[in-house]
Amino acid sequence: xxxxxxxxxxxNEQQLEAMIAHARSVPTHLLSLYFCRQCxxxxxxxxxxxxxxxxxxxxxxxxxxxxxxx
Numbered sequence: 001x002x003x004x005x006x007x008x009x010x011x012n013e014q015q016l017e018a019m020i021a022h023a024r025s026v027p028t029h030l031l032s033l034y035f036c037r038q039c040x041x042x043x044x045x046x047x048x049x050x051x052x053x054x055x056x057x058x059x060x061x062x063x064x065x066x067x068x069x070x
Contacts, residue, residue, distance in 0.1 A: 023051065036060050 030053030036043055038060040048054055056064065 038064075 032048035032052060032054040033043060034048070035041065036057040037055040039057065041057050041059075043054060043057050047058065
């Protein structure tokens with residue numbers, strides 16, 4: 001059984017890495033927001049630089065992904 005779980009975990013990690021790479025490679029002319037569109041909290045500088053066009057803080061992004069089942 002651990003082999004199956006290990007394979008699933010490895011697959012999930014590969015999928016996540018591919019999604020992150022894709023998000024970083026998509027060119028955008030949009031500027032990242034300084035404050036979260038959903039809660040109004042400040043979006044960290046590092047997040048704004050790494051994800052051009054970002055509009056949500058990490059907490060709100062995680063909450064939205066949980067709601068969508070991502």
